Amino acid sequence: MTLPVSAAAAASADPAQLHAPYAEAVRRSTAGDWLRLNVPGHAADPDRFAGLAGHLGEQVLRLDVPPLLEGIDLGPDNPMEQALRLAADAWGARRTWFLTNGASQGNRIAALVAQALGRTLVVQRSVHSSVVDGLVLSGLGAAFVQPSVDRRTGIAHGVSAGDLAVALARHPQAAAAYVVTPSYFGAVADVAALARVAHTAGVPLIVDEAWGSHFGFHPDLPANALAQGADLVVSSTHKLGGALTQAAMLHLGEGPFADRLEPLVERVFHLTQSTSASALLLASLDEARRALVCGRDGISASLAAAEAMRAAVRAGGRFRVVSDGFGRFRDIVAADPLRVSVDVRAGGITGHEARRRLMQEHGVLVEVATDAAVVAVVGAGAGPDAERFAAALHALPAEAGVSGRPLDLVLPEPGPVRMTAREAFLSPGRPVPAAEAVGRVSADTLSAYPPGIPNVLPGEEITADLVDFLQNVAAAPTGHVRGAADPAVATLRIVEP
Structure with missing residues (x-):
């Protein structure tokens, strides 16, 4: 296997990071002449399961091995245990768990764990729906901290340490504080300040860092939440970290709550993880970790491509780069440079129409659209064609009746809580x-x-x-x-x- 250009730098820090022990063990297992009389039922037989083999490739069927195999994930210091240790070291965690049901699984685990610490979760209002699922599963009550909202574009950002402190003071028996950073649009909160506030209040800080799995792996990227004092961090490694869709990680920090949290997380992990976790997803997490640790040069190229996309938006004079306005918000301390968020309403077209036309007329897929904006993401190590993106964006026609004026969005206050x-x-x-x-x-x-x-x-x-x-x-x-x-x-x- 060809390693990334900067692999020598990783080797000088920890040569073990050059390897993906679990993924390599799975690949080695495909070399044997096996009579597979175990699950999965396709038995890695491309002739009798030609449809599946034609869709995914014969090698994928061979790599689709079940759990509990000696030399892969069974036995003393097996490759899976090695892969988990390497991931924890790479992200600076005390311990890491591989998840095969996305960061949504991590959010549900965190909410269930919090239930053992108190009865009320102090939580950012703009959390992912899986956190609300966690409230349903755990039975916790919730006290919400409102994020800042850019009224001109209708975009929600993060919460400030001051606002979190006020919410925690109102709920002295809180179980934990739960925040989201970075936001969908790349806004990065002051995690160090949020952690200090939470710890002063005597509660752990849980961070949904689904969109920041790549943080900390390049000097031009923000530091990750663990490095800034977060206690439990949900990482959606498939988003910008390079793993397969649905593959994620949960990291436990080396903080004041680690001894209490670790056995709780372990128990709830087994409650929520499939007993037939996909080897394909697990191996992709192992490979994503190696690529992030060893891929500084590739990430540099990704950062350059993303900046070229933003520069082209600015140069065109029609649209606006959303992150250029982040300085107006006290809760934002940095921006994810691999996120290219564009205010397209400023140029006379809604985000939804822009996304539709980019896909159907130009073959350009963006991550999400709102009424005002589209968000393009550049995976760590990816090398998109910045000129193609810019040309497609500026070829979009203006929509009749769409004004470039700001939305001036005002949100109503939530109603009182009557039940959990x-x-x-x-x-x-x-x-x-x-x-x-x-x-x-x-x-x-x-x-x-x-x-x-x-x-x-x-x-x-x-x-x-x-x-x-x-x-x-x-x-x-x-x-x-x-x-x-x-x-x-x-x-x-x-x-x-």
């Missing part, structure tokens, strides 16, 4: 006309896009202001309310009394 998310989720519910839902308890999570912050959570009271806001968003040409019983939000699902 778990109680509401498990209670009988029924849809009612929206007007009748006012004053009742929501059975669902409803999030208006933009900006994707949950406006209503299970267990919260539905207010008239919230109904008006959600219906206005739904009525907009590119508006969308995730979780709504119907697209127009004419009905809402409430908890039966």
